[in-house]
Amino acid sequence: MDVTISRSSVSGRVRAPPSKSYTHRAILASGYADSATVRRPLMSADTRATMRAVEQYGGAVDVTDESVTITGFDGRPAVPTDVIDCGNSGTTTRLITATAALADGMTVITGDRSLRSRPQGPLLDAIDQLGGRAESTRSNGQAPLVIRGPINGDVVSIPGDVSSQYVTALLMAGAVTAEGITIDLETELKSAPYVTITQELLAAFGVDTDRTETGFSVPGGQAYRPEDGEYTVPGDFSSASYLLAAGAVAADGSFVVEGLVPSAQGDVAIVEILERMGTDINWDRTEGRISVSRSALSGVTVDVGDTPDLLPTVAVLGAAATGETQIVNCEHVRYKETDRVAAMASELEKLGVRVTEEHDALTIHGGDSTLRGARVAGYDDHRIIMALSIAGLFAEGETTIEGAEHVDVSFPDFFDVLDGVGVDVRR
């Protein structure tokens, strides 16, 4: 589906969708439990993939209006009756690969074309180190994957700079092994706040984890038991980044994003980045409400080591700013649904922006040019599509984004929300 956005202003109030990261974890944690209810989950293509995986491991998932009730497999996943298809979801793939290593038999895990090009090697090695067997069918460290368990727990050594999701996966599975898992990191941990999210979520399910000098550890023999049998998902700052950016470049009067209380999400950094760029932005942390006004932006340097998912948003903000916006420490952003560093460089250039791409940095030379609407590729990647939609708000004329239906991965009603705050969206 193509979506065409014309230069528009936005006004009014919107609610940020529920967090994708917390929803994935809460659903799988409920699978590891005896039973639990997840309130206000994100219902999207990616989180449904995690629900299907929980079912394949023997859980039952009951979706109602505002919640999902899960009868879990209580720490003992069954051997799936079929291949598990994770679609486009890297989080699902990594988290449930470690679950597979607990099952007494073989599990086959795959996904769409993008997913089958993403790196899984370090997690496969970790499962081998723990006494399981884990293989890539093409021997290239990518899905399809074949995993054989069960593992009992032990010490593993993995790199930290490819994906933090390996750590999350091992901590979640490690809690129900006999011996627990100690993870030694061979290199600096990128995307570190996502592990903090995991630790916070696990604590809410009564599971202890520790930070060690060289990594993380989780004692074995633990039971997943959420307080009062339920968990409520907070709002998503990665999704909110597009809405806040829309306000900064196109608010006409008051524009408010709700549902955003403080959280372990690293992507809360979008508030501070917008402030540094000169945005008039105000966060009522108690009410979870952020108001933002159209502002004159100036370029800044942003290190996305902890916040890879903000790169597309910051690149678009850089195009609206005067001076240079340098995005640094971004090599790991190349391992996402697409190579997002290359994708943003290429599509912003089509809109008339001067960009310098290096392996670990992206510089946007803002202010030298007026953005001209154009036809741009969405790379079947929800974040590229949403970020380019925001560029469409201030580009001259019309911006057409290809493959825009892929927003269903994390923010299914994104275009309805834009429409509702006054954006001229044509589908």
Ligand SMILES: O=C(O)C1=C[C@@H](OP(=O)(O)O)[C@@H](O)[C@H](O)C1
């Ligand atoms: O654990 C998570 O929920 C996520 C971790 C990050 O990935 P990496 O750890 O692979 O950088 C992030 O990019 C992804 O959108 C969600």
Ligand SMILES: C=C(OP(=O)(O)O)C(=O)O
């Ligand atoms: C990279 C992302 O997710 P995942 O790794 O789950 O595919 C994302 O949502 O930007």
